[in-house]
Amino acid sequence: MAEKEIKDIFEDCLQRLLFNGESIENCLAAYPQHADELKPLLITALSAKQTGDSLIPRPEFKARARNQFYTELNDTFTAKKRPFLLRRFRFATTALTAVLVMVIASGSLVAAASSSMPDSPLYSVKLAVEQVRINLTFSDIGKAKLYSQFSDRRVEEIIHMAEAGNAELAEAATNRLGEQLVMIGDLTSEHKWESISTSEDAQKTVSNATEQYDLCVTTIAGGTVKLPPPIVTGERPDPITPTPTTPIPPDVIVGSPPPYVSLGDFATAEGGEVEDVTEFLNLMFENGNSNSARLRSLLDEAPDSLKPILLQAIALLESGYQDVIDNIIE
Amino acid sequence: MQDEQSLVQRAQQHDQEAFAELYEEYFDKIYRYIALKIGNRVEAEDMTQQVFVKALHSISSYKWKGSPFSAWLFRIAHNQVVDYLRKKTRQPAITLNESFMASGDNPHSTTEKKMDIEQLMIATKELTAAQQEVILLRFNGELPIAQVARIMGKSEGAVKALQHSAILALRKIMVCGEA
Numbered sequence: 001m002a003e004k005e006i007k008d009i010f011e012d013c014l015q016r017l018l019f020n021g022e023s024i025e026n027c028l029a030a031y032p033q034h035a036d037e038l039k040p041l042l043i044t045a046l047s048a049k050q051t052g053d054s055l056i057p058r059p060e061f062k063a064r065a066r067n068q069f070y071t072e073l074n075d076t077f078t079a080k081k082r083p084f085l086l087r088r089f090r091f092a093t094t095a096l097t098a099v100l101v102m103v104i105a106s107g108s109l110v111a112a113a114s115s116s117m118p119d120s121p122l123y124s125v126k127l128a129v130e131q132v133r134i135n136l137t138f139s140d141i142g143k144a145k146l147y148s149q150f151s152d153r154r155v156e157e158i159i160h161m162a163e164a165g166n167a168e169l170a171e172a173a174t175n176r177l178g179e180q181l182v183m184i185g186d187l188t189s190e191h192k193w194e195s196i197s198t199s200e201d202a203q204k205t206v207s208n209a210t211e212q213y214d215l216c217v218t219t220i221a222g223g224t225v226k227l228p229p230p231i232v233t234g235e236r237p238d239p240i241t242p243t244p245t246t247p248i249p250p251d252v253i254v255g256s257p258p259p260y261v262s263l264g265d266f267a268t269a270e271g272g273e274v275e276d277v278t279e280f281l282n283l284m285f286e287n288g289n290s291n292s293a294r295l296r297s298l299l300d301e302a303p304d305s306l307k308p309i310l311l312q313a314i315a316l317l318e319s320g321y322q323d324v325i326d327n328i329i330e
Numbered sequence: 331m332q333d334e335q336s337l338v339q340r341a342q343q344h345d346q347e348a349f350a351e352l353y354e355e356y357f358d359k360i361y362r363y364i365a366l367k368i369g370n371r372v373e374a375e376d377m378t379q380q381v382f383v384k385a386l387h388s389i390s391s392y393k394w395k396g397s398p399f400s401a402w403l404f405r406i407a408h409n410q411v412v413d414y415l416r417k418k419t420r421q422p423a424i425t426l427n428e429s430f431m432a433s434g435d436n437p438h439s440t441t442e443k444k445m446d447i448e449q450l451m452i453a454t455k456e457l458t459a460a461q462q463e464v465i466l467l468r469f470n471g472e473l474p475i476a477q478v479a480r481i482m483g484k485s486e487g488a489v490k491a492l493q494h495s496a497i498l499a500l501r502k503i504m505v506c507g508e509a
Contacts, residue, residue, distance in 0.1 A: 007490040011475060014493070019472065041494075044501040045469070051446045052470040057361050061375045069353060069382055070346075076386055077344035128350035 009034055010041065017042055018049050056175075063179035064186070066131070074135045117160045118169040127176075141280060144187040144324075147180045148287050151317075154180065155291040158313050162298060162306050170306060174313045181320030184284075188327040281328055288321030338399045341389055349389070352399065353382055360407050362470040367411045367462075368418075369451055377414060381407045400473055401481045408481075453503040461496035464489055 013027040024042050028035040057065070113125035130150050137143050154177035161170035295314050302310055340348035360381050365374035384406050392402050454462055460482070467478045468489075475493075479486045 007487075007494040010494045010497070011490045014468075018469070040501055041497050044504060045497050047504075048450055048465065048497075048500060049469045051450045052362055052366060052466075055362050055365055055371075055447055056358060057375060057378070058371075062357070065357075065375065065379050066353075069379065069386075070350065072383060073346055073349055073353075073386060077346050077349075124351045124354055125347060127354060128347040131350060132346060 006034065006037070010038065013038055013042055014045055017046060059175055059178040060182045062175075063182045066179070067134070067183060070131045070135055074132070118157050118173055119161070119164070119166065140187045140191045144184045144191075145280070145283065147184045147187070148283065151177055151180045151184070151320075152287060152291060155294060155313070155317075158310070159294065159298060162302055162310060165303065165306070167305050167309060170309050174309055174316065177313060178316045178320070181316055181324075185320060185323045185327065188324045191327075277328065281325065284321055284324050284328070288317055288325075292317045334399055335394055338389075338392065338394065342392070349386065352403075356400070356403055357382070359471045360403065363404065363407055363466050364411055366447075366451065366454065366466055366470060368414060373414065377407075377410050381410055384410075397480055398477050400471070400477055404467060404471060404473070404481055449504070453500050456503050457496055457499055460484075460492055461499065464492045465496050465500075468493060 009031050013031070016022040016027050016030075017024060024039065024046070027042060028039060031038060113122040113129060116122040116126050130146075130153075134143055134146055137146055154173050157173040158170050158177065161167075161173060292314055295310055295317070299307065299310055299314075334352075337348045337351055341352060357378065361374060361378040364377050364381075365371055368374060368377075381403070385403055392399065454465065457465070463482055464478060467473050467481060468475070471478075473481070475486050475489050479489045482489065484492075
């Protein structure tokens with residue numbers, strides 16, 4: 001009887017400690033007569049749980065695995081739904097799927113999900129819709145552009161969760177940001193950038209941008225990291241979210257815009273083919289710079305518990321976009 | 331996450347978003363379960379991917395009947411691990427150090443993290459197979475006692491007793507170096 005009692009008490013304490021976020025002291029206070037026996041066991045259990053939780057898949061693996069799996073998911077489910085006579089007309093069915101997704105995307109659920117934050121029940125729908133959109137985009141550069149747009153969203157989420165003081169969800173959004181930057185890097189490294197050597201505009205862009213990058217060097221987390229130059233951030237339309245939930249006020253302007261950046265060119269091109277290397281290069285600069293500047297502006301006032309996460313996100317953004325730019329100009 | 335049963339039903343009707351939600355919910359948990367069981371990060375990554383591909387192709391064969399989706403998914407992962415370990419007995423063992431150090435992480439943080447994980451792995455290996463399974467499913471899979479009981483085919487009381495004895499043994503190993 002005594003053994004049964006202690007195992008039940010122990011389970012109750014574990015549930016409260018590991019899954020309900022209560023402290024060991026709280027758990028022990030509920031069972032003072034067993035406190036001496038329970039305390040070392042709960043410490044061991046908590047340590048085992050935290051150690052196990054620290055084992056997470058590498059972001060680059062997770063990004064590739066997710067991409068491969070969602071492609072498989074799309075192929076499998078689409079193939080099973082497709083009538084026999086249409087199975088040979090992949091393009092037609094894919095186009096149909098695209099239309100359906102657009103119809104679904106206009107629905108209130110998905111519209112609401114698109115602006116949801118990681119602490120919202122609709123957040124997983126937002127991620128799923130993003131993945132479907134990736135799967136329905138066929139060119140590498142179109143995919144890279146979408147990933148870049150979704151990286152903007154991850155930055156919004158990091159800021160939102162940081163302002164809410166939720167380090168766990170801010171960190172999760174940072175990890176997703178890292179995964180998406182890895183995907184942009186992979187996609188741009190596989191692409192043949194043939195026009196870079198012949199395009200005068202592109203060469204000018206590269207030259208200006210390289211100068212700007214070399215001027216902006218700072219120290220993050222004990223190492224020297226190149227920071228992109230501050231630029232003007234602005235609103236861009238989101239196809240799912242017609243009105244941005246957190247419009248960026250004019251006072252976010254942290255410096256003069258480099259002359260080579262032209263936001264207007266990007267306002268209408270979303271997720272589609274991007275043939276012009278200059279345009280794409282500018283987009284990568286703009287996204288890297290503006291997001292980095294937004295996160296940096298939070299650093300001073302962020303609590304200590306969140307600073308490492310913000311620094312990690314800034315480092316990921318800068319090294320991620322730097323890799324992309326290197327892929328283009330190499 | 332939405333009600334899991336309705337998500338699974340939608341996934342069975344080839345709803346991509348529903349399956350995607352299940353994937354996001356369970357991916358890290360399945361990865362941890364496999365990685366801690368086999369002690370090889372790279373193999374665990376491949377096997378985690380295989381678990382979800384298998385689940386995708388056999389989702390139509392899953393029947394609720396009181397047995398939760400998580401139980402079914404962890405059963406697939408368990409079978410993958412058993413297959414892997416069976417094949418592994420014919421190959422030279424890769425040490426935990428090699429497998430976790432090959433991850434490409436920051437060397438300093440990897441060393442700190444590796445030591446903790448290594449200690450946990452070594453200690454866990456001293457437990458009985460049933461105790462190990464309870465710890466991995468309950469702590470790392472974050473499954474409630476009732477689901478662990480279903481997966482293991484035991485009563486909830488038996489699982490609670492295993493959980494208690496497993497932590498007692500882990501404590502002994504960590505403090506005294508013996509079970």
